[in-house]
Amino acid sequence: MNPAVWVERHGRRRPGDAALAEGEGVYATWAQWAERTARLAGGLREELGLKPGDRLAIVMRNRPQYLEALYAAWHAGLVAVPVNARLHRDEIAYVLEHSGTRVAVTDDDHADDVESLLGRVASLEAVVVAPGERWQRLGGAEPVPVADLAPSDPAWLFYTSGTTGRPKGATLTARNLLTASLSYFADIDPVAATDAMLHAAPLSHGSGLYGLPHVAKGAVSVLPESGGVDGAEIATLLRRWPGTSMFAAPTMVKRLTADPAVVGAAEHLKTIVYGGAPMYLADLEEALAVFGPRLAQIYGQGETPMTITGLSKADHAERDHPRWHERVQSVGFPRTDVEVAVVDADDRPVPVGETGEVLVRGDVVMAGYWDQPDATAETLRGGWLHTGDLGAFDDDGFLTLKDRSKDLIISGGMNIYPREVEEALLHHPGVRAVAVVGRPDPQWGETVVAFVVPDDEAAAPTPEDLDRTCLERIARYKRPKDYRVVPALPTNNYGKVLKRELRQQLAADAGSA
Structure with a gap:
């Protein structure tokens, strides 16, 4: 099943309905998007000489042209390589080189970086800026039929975030994308043609994957004009587009929960699907207080894609269950398809x-x-x-x-899981964020070190205060032996804490001692 078929079908069935929105305005109806997809696919095949199975990279912020490029690639039988636009130019070069990308589609914000890779990335033959003159010319080509994709054919190369080294390209097939979409309907949420999917998180990863079931059912894809997370803008879009769902990392949920504009528009929200990193209990309870039973959690990886277990909206709402607290700190129940x-x-x-x-x-x-x-x-x-x-x-x-598994700390033969130590420390009112890692120790094997971001650097909690907070909640052997107060934690482009860098910092400190 080629996902581009969904656009073609809705173009025939609901030609005048909104398909793509930029902010509050309709960017394209289904008929317009279907025609545009078929013509762009024709341009990619005829003008640029791409063949089924060739790789086309997309390096741009969230905007309607992103989805035009993605579905045109599939329509032409190409393998899409969505690249996180926040990567460094050298990191983008690696992804393009490793994937053997022949053509990259980008925007004005990233054109200089991507165009500089022509001649440096051996496989890269052309860079197309969208919107732009060449992009428009491709969109004026003769339309071509939707390419056949066998279930085992690659459709999306999902490059991992690379927290431990060079990213790897998970090869997602047409079957993988269809299964993930059907699993959304089975376990997360039904989708109606009157709904909307708001893409505030990157289309190159979670938001793009969760956009698939919404396109399949004919919901409108809404791209914020800001290209990102702006509370006032999101509040406006929730009121403009009924039945709106969105994918968000836990850090993003926390940010939205604290935004008065979003809080005021929460009643217009249908669903927030969150995942990609731990959601600490205190943050989750605050989000549920603001949004009500509109949250669903997913646990997955790019390799699955985003489909291993889930915690439904009903699970979140079942507060009278005797183990509710334990359940909402879990990642839920195995999904239907795995x-x-x-x-x-x-x-x-x-x-x-x-x-x-x-x-x-x-x-x-x-x-x-x-x-x-x-x-x-x-x-x-x-x-x-x-x-x-x-x-x-x-x-x-x-x-x-x-x-x-790489973050597990073994001290004196005892397993210590950093997350439970982090959960304990976050109960301290003066702790904004924390990351716990192991440090090599000649006597114990490893000792526990906590990097603490205080709410107020001038009044940071003392080690004695933090010890008391831990000892009220976890075993003594699990408490950190060292606390490092820092202004911020190192993160990658998806907001995941880079514990590798924290361990490297500890090693450097030990080497200079």
């Missing part, structure tokens, strides 16, 4: 309540990593995707993540 297991180091299932690595298999799991057979074999060994995440099932089948 099998999920928790295993030991030998890939043997562990008993309920015990921690192990989370494995998943099903039609949503990637075909493998692009041009990296060894990494593919290691990650997909035994027919299961090895996520690298540590978790445990409870008696009801809800999965709680403990940490990434």
Whole structure:
């Protein structure tokens, strides 16, 4: 199933209805988008000489032309390579080189960086700026039929965020994208043609993936004119476009929760799907107080894509359940389309309540990593995707993540999961953010170090205060042996804390001592 078929079908069935919106205005009806997609696909095939299976990269901020390029690529039978536009030029170069991209579509904001890669990236033959004269010319080409995509054909190269090194390109097939879309309907939310999908988060990742089921059902795709997260603008768009859903990272949910304009328009919101990083309990309770039962959580990875477990809106709303607090701190129940297991180091299932690595298999799991057979074999060994995440099932089948396996701290032979230490420290009213890592120790193996961002640097909590907060909630052996007060935590372009950099900082400090 080629996702471009959805645009073509709605173009025939609902030609005059809004399909793409830029801010409050309609950018294109379904008939206009369908024709534009077919003509752009023709231009990509005829003028630029692209063939089915060739890679086309998209490097731009969220805007209507992004979705035009994405669906035109699929219409032409190409493999889309959505690239995080916030990456450094050298990081963009790596993705284009590794994927063998022949053509990149970009915008004025990123044109200088991307055009500078012509001649540097061996495979790159052309850069098209959209909107722009060449983009318009491509859109005036003769339309071509939607290309056939076999279920196993690559459709999207999803480059991971690269927190531990060079990003890998998860090869998502047509089957993967269809399965992920159907899973959304099964477990997250029904979608109607009268609904809208607001793309405030990057289209290159979660928001783009969750846009798929909305396009499939004919909902309007709304692109903020700001290209990002602006509370006043989002509030206006919620009132303009009824039935609006959006994908958001937990940090974004926290920001929206604190924005008076968004709070005032919360009644117009249909659903916030959040995921991609831990949502701490205090932040979640505050968000539920503001938005009510409109939150759904997903746990997934680019390799799955975004489909392993889910915590539904009903789960969030079931406050009278005796284990509600435990459940909302979990990542939910296995999704309809997958099998999920928790295993030991030998890939043997562990008993309920015990921690192990989370494995998943099903039609949503990637075909493998692009041009990296060894990494593919290691990650997909035994027919299961090895996520690298540590978790445990409870008696009801809800999965709680403990940490990434690489972040586990072993001190004196005891396993310490950084997240539970972070949760404890966040109860201190003077702590805005915290990240916990392990530091090598000759006696204990590792000791616990907490990097703390205070609400007020001039009145930062003392180590004694933080110790008391920990000891009220966790075992003594888990409390940090060292507290580092910092103005901010290092993060990547998706807001994930780079614990690798914190460990490197500790190593550098030890080397200079």
